[in-house]
Amino acid sequence: MTIAYADPERADKIRECLLACGRAGMQTPAMLALNTHVFGTHTRDGIGVEAAITLLIAEGFDPPADPQQFSAPLACNILGVRP
DSSP: OOOOOSSHHHHHHHHHHHHHHHHOSSOOHHHHHHHHHHHBOSSSBOOOHHHHHHHHHHTTOOOOSSGGGOOHHHHHHHHTOOO
């Protein structure tokens, strides 16, 4: 289910960035921590993409136009996740 955001373009960019982070072949510690927090693991549930988008927007996160330029460390910092 997708939430109707006040700024749907910004939400879509953040969604693209989170999904690109999850699909990346080479994972940094920040990417692993973010992916675990958002998507979960086989032993732990994540908060979900929509919840992460809502939190990132609430904190003023401005996603890059190119999802490959997404900053997992910044997103971790905003979400309170430790890499």
